[in-house]
Amino acid sequence: MHEFTRVDRDESVSAPCVLLSGPDPSLEFQFSWDEFATDLMAQATGNGTVSRVNQPRRSDLAAKAVVGTDGAIATTRCKTKRGKYFTLTLQLPQVKLMDQSHRKDIEKFMRAYFPATVRTLGCS
Structure with missing residues (x-):
């Protein structure tokens, strides 16, 4: 297992992180910092592949969250540089x-x- 990432937590640079098992991706993450709260259901069901989640349902795992059959999206207030x-x-x-x-x-x-990831971001 190895990792490919362009995420820079210190600079709050939005980017992918992929965990590979051999040549195949096992887990794909997208870390994003935004000025406004994201509409997660629209993001999950949109045409883009970066945040697409099949059959999303709302969840209480974070301030806003959806969980699907092949992934999840969660967002919270976290003031950083970006x-x-x-x-x-x-x-x-x-x-x-x-x-x-x-x-x-x-x-x-x-x-x-x-929540473990959010604790590493230095939110104010």
Whole structure:
């Protein structure tokens, strides 16, 4: 397993981070800093691939969050150099579109990972 990342937490630079198992991506993250709160449902169901999550449902894992069958998006107030909100997108590219079996595990992972990540950002 190895990691490819362009994320710079100190500079709050929005970028992807991909964990690879051999040549294949296992987990894909998008770290984003924005001036305004994001409409997560629109982001999850939009045409873009950076934040697309299949069959998203709202979750209480963060101030705003959605969890789908193949990923999740969460956002919270986090004032840094680049914005007032931090959004983290998790995607599992290997999950098949109709596979419902990972939703609970994705939410459980994000309940731990998202707040731990936010604590490393130096939000004010």
